[in-house]
Amino acid sequence: MQQLILPVLLASFWTICTGLDWCYQSQFTCDNMCNTPDKWGETYSDCVGKSQSPINIVTRKTLKDERLTPFIFTNYREVFSDTITNIGYSIKVGIPTFSTISGGGLPTTYNALQFHMHWGNSEGPGSEHTINGERYPMELHIIHVKKDYDDLETALSDPEGVAVLGFLFETSNTANERYDPLISALPSITAIDSEAPLESISLAQLIPHEKNLTSFYRYKGSLTTPGCNEAVIWTVFKNTIPLSMDQLTAFSQVTIEDETPMVGNFRPVQPLNGRKVFQSGGAVILVSSALLLAAIATALGLSQPN
Known part of the structure; x- marks a missing residue:
């Protein structure tokens, strides 16, 4: 006993x-x-499921999918105010505006709910997804739920209830001023559940310009934290977000209990278990091929007379 x-x-x-x-x-x-x-699976059975996230994306094994058309970002430029919160394993910002995504091969419109980050430490990378085995300095996740749902918990009961946009970061020689409001608030949230006001910020200022978001990877996966629910349509964009080393280091200086640094808050990559990873670009290739054939026909004098 x-x-x-x-x-x-x-x-x-x-x-x-x-x-x-x-x-x-x-x-x-x-x-x-x-x-x-x-050991997550000992308490949360879904964490040992067959469709877990994150994954290592091997680019040469991805499949072009012409259905992965550009996203439609609605109200992403709208400026909002909310709070930034230390949630013990990351920092989280709620999104109170009615920002949505559609297109991009998604089955319907999804409403933005919150965003958070995953990072390493001042000496090492910390993205969750890796590309050809390379781990990037940090990763941003913007969480969306189907327009029919009001909260994440309800959306997780739907196999396609959640859509997460993942953005990888790169180290830059210059600071990214667009991140100043976020980074300046970090020293104020040094304890679990502490929060600070975050004013005058938009989703658009945190990510690459919309015209640079047409190239991305897509697969079906899960939340990367317990309960690891397999209800997520994942999009990982190819274009990265630049931050200076000082800016990246600011995240690893966020603390949890007893002033312990909040570092290395990323889950190791999970097995694909036969899943396919797709990439956008199929439609572009088809259009380009059509234009090429038309150009060849014109050059050979094969075009139809008016």
Whole structure:
């Protein structure tokens, strides 16, 4: 009986200690023996499912899909005010405006709900998705739910209820001023559940220009945090977001309990298990081929007379 009681007591202690019953490998210490990603499945069965995220995208194995047309971003340029919150494993910003995405091969319109980031530390990268095995400095996730749903929990009951836009970052020699409002608020949220006002920001200012968002990867996956629900249509864009090293370092200086740095908050890549990863560009190729054939016909004098 004692052998059974001790693990239960320890599990209860870990939950109280961290505020969560799971954590990232970087947060595991002798004083915080939380469940690291390799053990998430012991509590959350979906975390050992067959369609988990993130993944390593091997570009030469992706399939062109002409249905992956450019996205339609509605109200992404609208400026809004909200709060930025330290949620213990990332920072989160709610999106109170009626910003939506459609097109892009999505089955319907999706409403923006919130965004958050994943990063490494001041010495290493921390994106969740990798491209050909390369991990990028940081990754932004903009969470959307189907227009029929009011919250994430309800949307997760639908296999296509959630659409996440993933953006990878690169290190730049110059600072990205568009990120100033976000980064300047980070020193004010150094404890779990702490929050600070975030004013005058738009989704459009955080991501590449719309004209540079026509190239992307697509696959079916899951949330990258417990419960790892397999209800997500993933889009990972090819164009990256530049931030200076100082700006990237500002994220790894966010802390959790006992001034412990919030670093390495990314889940390791998961097996594809036979899933296909698609990339946009099929429609462009078809159009280009048609124009090429028309040009050849004109050059050969094969075009029909008026």
